[in-house]
Amino acid sequence: MAAGLAAGALWGLSFVAPRMVGHFGMVDITAARYAVFGAISALAVFGRPAAVRWPNGRQALAALGLSVLGFSGYYLLLAFGIAAAGTEVPSLIIGTIPVWMMLLGRPAGLQMRALLPGLLLTGAGIALMIWGAWSAQHGAGGGARFGWGIALALCAMVSWTIYGLLNAKWLQRHTELNATDWANWLGIATGLGALLLWVVAGSDMATLQSQPDGMLFVWVALAGGFGSSWLATILWNVASQRLSASLCGQLIVSETLFALLYSFVWDGRWPEASEWVAALLFVLGILASIKAHR
Numbered sequence: 001m002a003a004g005l006a007a008g009a010l011w012g013l014s015f016v017a018p019r020m021v022g023h024f025g026m027v028d029i030t031a032a033r034y035a036v037f038g039a040i041s042a043l044a045v046f047g048r049p050a051a052v053r054w055p056n057g058r059q060a061l062a063a064l065g066l067s068v069l070g071f072s073g074y075y076l077l078l079a080f081g082i083a084a085a086g087t088e089v090p091s092l093i094i095g096t097i098p099v100w101m102m103l104l105g106r107p108a109g110l111q112m113r114a115l116l117p118g119l120l121l122t123g124a125g126i127a128l129m130i131w132g133a134w135s136a137q138h139g140a141g142g143g144a145r146f147g148w149g150i151a152l153a154l155c156a157m158v159s160w161t162i163y164g165l166l167n168a169k170w171l172q173r174h175t176e177l178n179a180t181d182w183a184n185w186l187g188i189a190t191g192l193g194a195l196l197l198w199v200v201a202g203s204d205m206a207t208l209q210s211q212p213d214g215m216l217f218v219w220v221a222l223a224g225g226f227g228s229s230w231l232a233t234i235l236w237n238v239a240s241q242r243l244s245a246s247l248c249g250q251l252i253v254s255e256t257l258f259a260l261l262y263s264f265v266w267d268g269r270w271p272e273a274s275e276w277v278a279a280l281l282f283v284l285g286i287l288a289s290i291k292a293h294r
Helices: 002-015 026-045 057-085 088-094 097-105 112-139 143-173 179-201 205-210 214-242 245-251 253-267 273-293
Strands: none
Touching: 002 057, 002 088, 002 214, 002 245, 002 253, 026 057, 026 179, 026 214, 057 088, 057 143, 057 179, 088 112, 088 143, 088 253, 097 112, 097 143, 097 245, 097 273, 112 273, 143 214, 143 245, 179 214, 205 214, 214 245, 245 253, 245 273, 253 273
8 A cells, every 4th residue: 555655656746747848749758758767677677686686578578569559659638638628637537447447446355335535535625626627727718628638538447447457357366476577577578669659759859958957857757767657666566466456446546536636736835725625625635535445
């Protein structure tokens, strides 16, 4: 549980990154983050014993497929969604992942009625925050762009939900896998995909060098590649091997809470009363879900 919550805290940073360096292209932001992830993973691989250093063919194919669902494809959709709709609503849409993970991945014997308190509390928090953000955006005249951001965030949510379920099943079926090795293989696959994405759709080096705040872009890429990708993936794999998919899904609520916290810090404002209440509902939903699983 501690590993899952820590992963959520690190993932939350990725929600403010597109706003910090939003003048760069979203493809460039995504490719830079995951190229760093891939480079760190490749270096880490050589610290492992030769016998377990590289995946076999089946493991490599699984890593390639999951890397698109859970990393490059997911974050590209999310980054465009954040650019269109801001941080708060996309983070809340991603916050519905626990609901889908709990419904689709609950272990045998866990009755649905035991999950209802956590589901209701989480759903109430999400509904409250989306209602407030939607009202504010319509009042500011940004309804169409906001709606496009919501659609992209929904696609990102579907992508990561599928990744979360498939990755958990893979790790639980292959308990011989070391969580760090699997994170490194996912990272290498993601890094290769990021380089391909940049070659196909990214900006050229001259355009990147002409942008202001180039060093901030580099620092954001390093923080995202190391903390929000490599380290967070290891922590998540640790949680996925020890907890059911449904409980892991509920722990993802921490990602939403931290994303909101970082967003408020970046905006330099305190949460509104409705946002405080929504955050409290999220926390209560986590506690109710933990109780149900125990």
